[in-house]
Amino acid sequence: MVFRIFISILLTWLGSILLGHTQTIQGYLLDKKTNKPIPSASVLLKSAEDKIIGFKPSDSNGHFTINASKASTGAYLEVNHLGYKKIIHKLVNFQEEVSLLMSPNSTLLDSIVVKSKPAxxxxxxxxxxxxxxxxxxxxxxxxxxxxxxxxxxxxxxxxxxxxxxxxxxxxxxxxxxxxxxxxxxxxxxxxxxxxxxxxxxxxxxxxxxxxxxxxxxxxxxxxxxxxxxLKMTGEVKLGAGIPKLYDTEVNSILFNKKFKMLNVLQGNNVGKNLSSDFIGFNQASILAKLGQSPINNLLSLGTIGNPAINATYYLQNNQGSLNANNLVNLKKDWQLKSNIQTMYGGIKNNFKGTTKYLSSGSIIEMNEIQEAKTTDWLTSLRFTASKNTEKQYINNQLAFEYESEEGRADILSNNLRNQGQRDHKIRGFSNRFSYVPKIKKDHIIDFNWQMDYGNKPQTLTLIPGVFPNELNQGQAYDASIQYVEVPTLFSTANLGYRIPNKTIIQNYSIGALIDKQNLNSHIAISENGHQTNLLQDSMQNAMDWSRYQITAKAQYEWIKKRFSIQLDLPFSLQYTSYQDDLFHIDENQNKLLFTPSFNFKYFIGTEDDLQFTASRGNTFGNIENVYRGVLIRNYRSLSNNIADINENRSNRYSLDYRLARTLKMMFFNAGISYSQSISSSMMADEITENSSQTQLIDRENQINTVNARVGFDKFIFSLASSLKLAANWSMTDYNRLFNQELLAYKQFNYGFNSSIETKVWKSLNLSYNGSFNLSDNRQVQAGPDQSRKTFHINQNLALPIYSFNALYLRFAARHQFVQQIGMNDINYVFLDAFARYRIKKLNTDIELNLQNLANIKTYETYLINANIEQHNQYQLRGRTAVLKAVFNFK
Incomplete structure (x- = not known):
């Protein structure tokens, strides 16, 4: 390295002697609005006679250096870039470094023909x-x-x-x-x-x-x-198969400047769950979130979730849905949009499982077999009017959501048979309004208002009656009925004033919040055809809960050439109260909250950045954490609370690095984060062989989590393939109160994911993706028999073949392997095949989809969480075949 530096200095010195009066002009090119460097700009050094005497493009940092021996009085720089206005800069002092600000420019080009476009x-x-x-x-x-x-x-x-x-x-x-x-x-x-x-x-x-x-x-x-x-396009898909399968879809698509639509009508019983289209990836729906914090469905039929395999193998559904999305751009930049979704259908699930609860002195085991069927009707209506310009932003979205579900289940638990029925209807509406205008001196007003209202009435019926010791003085009875509803009203409004100075951008805001919830519940028992409501206070709830909050926030942003800093300083005054005359409860709480956050981002280069964030949180539980009366949550679980309002204090720190080399098609990202959560209360579980009771009690609970991840993507030109690699590691330190015993745990997770798709030979491709995960669940201060390690492998290998420009074949193998100490290994290989033939004259595709060719009928899986160990077995569809015709129209 020292030798290279010496040679560079020597060559520079010799060059200056040979060139005699050579002059150096150097400087930086920056975006006038963002102060970010501008690469790949053409910098010309011209003489007073407009002749080019030097040239140099700007590098990735926006820097340029031009050496010239003919620069004289009247020389100037001419800077050109496709996305910016041309700059003419006269040179006065040739030895002074110049810093040029370029203004973005949109240029309307004449019609051109691009023969080769970069990937x-x-x-x-x-x-x-x-x-x-x-x-x-x-x-x-x-x-x-x-x-x-x-x-x-x-x-x-x-x-x-x-x-x-x-x-x-x-x-x-x-x-x-x-x-x-x-x-x-x-x-x-x-x-x-x-x-x-x-x-x-x-x-x-x-x-x-x-x-x-x-x-x-x-x-x-x-x-x-x-x-x-120019015109509307779409597809009609008609499919049928064995055993008694159908898969249909009709869609219409039109995307032009004035009008856009994407409408899909579909139905199937091949395992494609259409309710997944209702999932919002960034904003929770009204059904999932009522109030400031979510209240989940309090009642359920079973205790086992879905397996970690493709839903088409196990999901026995029969569903139909309409998904209509339409948008119109009107004059004066107004936009109207409607999103209408509705679904009706049923799902069947058959499974059996064994759940073990491990403690220092004993093992409690529960065996369960369940056959369940649910019929669901979901509807979501969203209507939006908006205007989004450089001078103002106006947006109003009105949404309605409705769900009606009827569930039935036959359950055999530890040789005790039970029939369950759960019915619920969820109704809610929401309105969100935003108005953000620009006023004098580019100052900005920011006003937002949101209101949500919803209700979730639910009824759970269990035959025969459950928990006779707790509910019927130890006597068996015919049926137990649990009724519960939680109507919720939530509204929040914020008014902000933004001062976008060139040095520090300032934003000041005030806001108010109202969150009101009511939890009403009662339990009835049925004997000899007569239904009787249990009148004990402990079996009812009639709680009113309210939260009011006033917030003032100051936000400061400092943006420079290579870094940006954001500091949020919010202060909140919060008042919470809840009352239930049945338990003689009338409590309230006042809190002054300070939850700052800090964000620092450093641009190492034009495509590299390093970001550090730190935040402090302070959240409080809702009515779900303070109700006192007993609820029958499912056929084997009772729950209630004896704690006050749960307060959770959290601190989170993260460091993320992102690198991109666009021209080389290489991307890299890495990150590490640490979070600490301290709650004022924790869940206490009392488990026996046939029942479980859960209470939220006043006892501090701390959870520490560390996460690290790294990802690498690269397109390999020589193989015409895309390689994706990712690794992650996490450690969680937490406690669990089980049968009056405090158990401390450390959970370690190690994961590695890889995928590659490459061309093997002409029309033959190879596609592979795999994930490897090791979960190590350790009980602190316990023997090795209380620690559990589970190793998972999921691999997918496919051979796509495309030949004759009309026939496409795909053979796929899915491999799953699970290993846990003390239990039998789980090893599956699922084989699938797919064929598509294109009939060009008819603009039609014929598709044949064969799944689970090995005809696997059952699927097993392990799940470990703290001292809970589950071994579940699911019923699969077996071998299926679907023949489909896809008609394309324009």
Whole structure:
């Protein structure tokens, strides 16, 4: 290294002697609005006679250096860049370093013909992927192509991440048609309609706030081809198979500047759960979140969740749905949008499981066999009117959501048979309004108001009656009926004033919050055809709960060339009260809260950044944590509380690094985080062989968690393949109160994921993705027999073959392996096959889908959590075959 430096200095010295009066002009090019460096700009040094006497492009840091021997009086710099206005700068002192600010410029070009377009390119904060370069003849939807693009990750549920960060918005030609329920779009939109995929870093959805506040969001935009905007397109899919299967869909798509629509009518019984289209990846639906903190469904039929395999293997469904999304762009930048979703259908589940509760002195085992069926009707209506310009942002969204579910289950637990029925109806509406205008001196007012209302009445009937000792003086009885409802009203409003100075951006805001909940419940027992309400206070709830909060916040942002800093200083005055005359409870609480957060981002280069965040949180429980009367949660669980309002104090620190080499199609991200959570209360479980009781008690509980992750994506040109690698590690330190014994645990998780898709020979491809996970659950201060290690392997290998430009074949193998000390190994290999034949004249595809060719009928899995060990067995569909015709129309 020292020798290289010496040679460089020597050559520079010799060059200056040989050139005699050579002069050096150097400087930086910066974006006038963001102060970010501008790479790849053309910098010309011209003489007074307008002749070029020197040239140099700016590097990745926006820096340029030009050596010239002919520079004289009158010389000047001319700077050109496609995205910026041309600059003419006269030179006075040739030895002085210059700093030039360039203004963004949009240029309307005449019609041009691009013969060869790069696969990926970057312009400022936007990275554009050419869809054609990554698509293959095997792909149908844009989601298929997204999975292959380096830097982009698509999960099984359809959510999208870029370099490990979830996207904030999913745009179609700049319009947010689907909100954050975009999985229907990635699955339905044909990739041939899309010209480019744009990934926008540091994205700001509100144009009036662009470059006016710090944003770390990542958005994704589908750039639609011009010829695809001219007319409506769509597909009709008709499929039937054995045993007694059907899979149908009709969709219509139109994306032009004025009007956009994506409407899908579908139905199936092949295991595609249509309720997943109701999932919002960034905003919880009204059904999932009522009030400031969520109240989950309090009553349930069973205790076992779904297995970690493809739903088409086990899910016995029969569902139909309508998903209608329409958007109109009106004059004066107004936009109207409607998102209508409705689904009706049923699901059957058959499983059996063994649950073991381990403690220092004993093992309690519960065996369960359950056959369940639910019938569900879901409806979600969202209507939005908005205006998004550089001068103001106006948005109002009115939403209605409704769910009606009827569930039935036959349960055999430790040789005791029980029939369960759960019925619930969830009704809610929400309205969200935002008004953000720009006023004098570019100052900005920010007003937001939100109101939610909903109710969740539920009824759980169990035959024969459960918990006779607690509910009927030890006498057996015919049936127990639990009724509960939690009507909730939540409203919050905030008014902010933003001062976007050139040095420090200031934002001051005040806000108010109202959260009101009522929990009403009672238990009835049925004997000899007569139903009797239990009148004991301990079996009822009639609690009123309210929370009021006033908040004042100061926010400061400092943005420079290479770094940005954001500091939030919120103060809140919170008042909480709850009353229940049945228990003579009349409690209230006053709290002054300070929950600051700090964000520091350093731009190492144009495509490298390092980010540090620190935050302090202080949250409080809702009515679910303070009700006193007993609830029958399911056929073997009772719960109530004897604690006051649960307070949770948390601290979180994270450090993230992202690197991109766009031209080399290489992406790297890494991060580490630490969080500490201290609660004023904890759950206490009392478990016997046939029942469990849960109480929230006043006892401090601390949880510490450390997470580390690293991800690497690279497109390998020589193999025409995309390689994706990811590793993660986590450690959680927590406590559990079990049968009056405090147990301390450390949970370690190690994970590694890899995927690659490459061309083996001409039309033969190879696709592989695998995950390896080790879970190590250790009980502190206990013998080795109280610690559990579980090793999971999930691998998918596929051989896609595309030949004759019409026939596409795909053979796939899915391998799952689970190993746990003291239990038999679990090892499965699922085999699938798929064929598609294209009839070009009819614009039609014929598809044959064969699944589970090995005809596996049962599936086992292990699950460990603290001192709970579950061994579950699920009933699968077995071998299936579906023949489908897909008609494309334009």
């Amino acid at each position: 990926i390119q970057r312009h400022g904060d936007t990275t554009a992927y050419n869809v054609e370069k990554f698509a293959t003849g095997m792909d149908r939807s844009i989601g298929d192509v997204l999975k292959r693009m380096p830097g982009i990750e698509v999960s099984e549920n359809g959510s999208i991440k870029y370099q490990g960060k979830p996207i904030s918005n999913f745009y179609i030609d700049g319009d947010d048609l689907l909100d954050d329920r975009y999985s229907i779009g990635t699955r339905t939109i044909p990739h041939k309609m899309v010209e480019d995929i744009q990934v926008i870093n540091n994205h700001e959805h509100l144009k009036v706030l662009k470059n006016k506040r710090f944003s770390d969001n990542v958005a994704l935009n589908l750039v639609i081809k011009n010829d695809a905007k």
